[in-house]
Amino acid sequence: MIDGNTLIAWGFKPGKWFKPAIEALNAARAGGMDEQGLFELAQRLAPVETLLRTNALSYGVFLDPQTELERENLAAVTAHMDALMRVPTIVAGAVMPDACPSGSAPGTIPVGGAVACEDAIHPGFHSADICCSMAISVFNRRDDPKAILDAVQAVTHFGPGGRETPLAPPAHLERMRDNSFLRDLAGFAVHHFGTQGDGNHFAYVGHLRSTGSPVLVTHHGSRGLGAQLYKKGMAAAKRHTAIVAPRVPAHNAWLQASSEEGRAYWDALQLVRLWTRDSHFAIHDLAARRLGNRIADRFWNEHNFVFRRDDGLYYHGKGATPSWRGFSPDDDGRTLIPMNMAEPILIAAHRDRRDALGFAPHGAGRNLSRAQHSRQNAGSLAGELAGLAGRGLDIRSFCGIPDHSELPSAYKSAAAVQAQIAAYDLAEVTDHVDPYGSIMAGDWEQDAPWRRKGRG
Structure with missing residues (x-):
């Protein structure tokens, strides 16, 4: 033996x-x-060890800092990218105008970062919020925007957990049971379907600048389903990388895309993508039904995902909007790029700037972390909310407690980010969704049971 x-x-x-x-x-x-x-x-x-590169590959930077805070942010982003670009599977990289660090471990891909990889899928590059995405529905009748926002608030759930009364499982649930990564995640697929997340996820009501038509835009990812898939993907990636590249940091671990396990993970990502799309539009359909209105047009796009282009490489966008024709099977040439709750959402056409790997920013991005912003602006919450209300904006927190780290002051200048999109030809803005109001989960943790217990 x-x-x-x-x-x-x-x-x-x-x-x-x-x-x-x-x-x-x-x-x-x-x-x-x-x-x-x-x-x-x-x-x-026997494995052949794959080593980190001695020197990092060069990468494109499409971000122009305008203040000292933005220069500090860019320095932190480039420090991470310099370490990241030593990972041996990566062949190209780029940094978008909304870039900001997303972790402290050296070489953590930043938000607004994009990399192209050869025969490799890195779960850490899409993280737990798999297929975080935007979806828009244009209503046929010009309903009162408050009625639309009221309808959305009534038909879905924001924050952690799922629906009290789950929607019927999506049609592709049976296909999930045939996938080794997804077969035991049916509970998440059923209960989180048709719900919004917490953090920066939102429902936004406004109107098209071009026609005046009312619209609903939602921003969320694959919820608990994606978070659990990410955990499984990271475990599999760490097992593989521990054998072939033990010196590569665990957060940069990968699955060999052409392996049996890699193909199963890729298939799981595609199924979760479809689940997320249908989750968005289930919310939109419920709101339309409650209003007695019809939906005249709709589209969506993911901005936190892995894409495979015709060059055979795997393009990972960590909070980066694809801007090339055919990035997905249902791409119709339009994408959505939000700024903040007080600013218009951009509707953009593709430009496919190749040294930017074909990506555009996914939003305005941050210069400070959530905790830093809340700490440094602790006394300004009420004033900022009053200013938003004074502009006629209907801003709501589902849990009743506003999250200061999600108000406009927490984000980079929307005008500066849009100027950089244009200057670098990352996307072509073709229309705007001007805001009426939005709903976010709010700071649900402030009143969480463990916090109440701590306050005595």
Whole structure:
């Protein structure tokens, strides 16, 4: 019987690859393979370590800092990108105008970062909010915008958890059961379908500047379903990378896209993508039904996902909007780029600037983290809310407690980001959705049970 001592005697270095290799070798031996054949098979099974690059690849930077705070933000972003671009699977990278750090570990892909990878899917590059995306529905009748916002608030749930009364499972639920990554996640798929998230996810009501037609725009991702898939994907990626590239940091781990496990993960991503699209439009359809109105036009786009282009590479956008024709099967040439709740949402056409990897920003981005902004602006919440109301904006928090880190002051200048989109030809703005109001989850954690307990 072949065991670990056998492989060591043959000159192989012990590692996590030993267990599956020993199983394969003993199966081959039982099938009649001779010792020379077994040794050659062991050579094929033994991993070849993939090392970090000594020097980082160059990458495109499409961000012009205008203040000292923005220069500090860009320095933090480039420090992460310099480390990230040493990962051996990456062949190209770019930084969008909305870029900001998304973690403290060196080489964490920033928000507004995009990388192209060869035969590799990195779960850490799309993170837990898989397929965070935008969707718009244009209503046929010019309803009162307050009635539209009231309808949305009545038909969905914002924040953690799922619906009290779940919607019927989406049609593709059966396909999820056939996928090794998704088959035990049906509960999340059912209960979180048709719900909004927390943080920067929102429902926004306004009108098209071009026609005056009322519209509903929603921003959310795949909720608990995507978060659980991300956990499974990261575990699989870490197992693979521990064998082939143990010196690569765990947050940069990857799945070999052409492997059986990589193909299963890719398929899981596509199913979650469809689930997320249908989740958006289920909310829109419920609101339209409550209003007794019809939807005349709609489209959507993801901006936190992995895309495969015709060059065979895997393009990871961490909070970056694809801006090339055919980025998805249902691309119709239009994408949505929000700024903040007080600013118009941009409707954009593709430009496909190749040194930007074909991406555009996914929003305005931040110069400070949520916690930093809330700490530094602790006394200005009431004044900012009053200013928004004074402009006639209907701003709501589903939980009743506003989240200061999601108000306009927490974001970069919308005008500056739009100017950089134009200057770098990242996307072509073709229309605007001018705001009436929006709903966000709000600061649901402020009144969470563990906080109430801590306050005594």
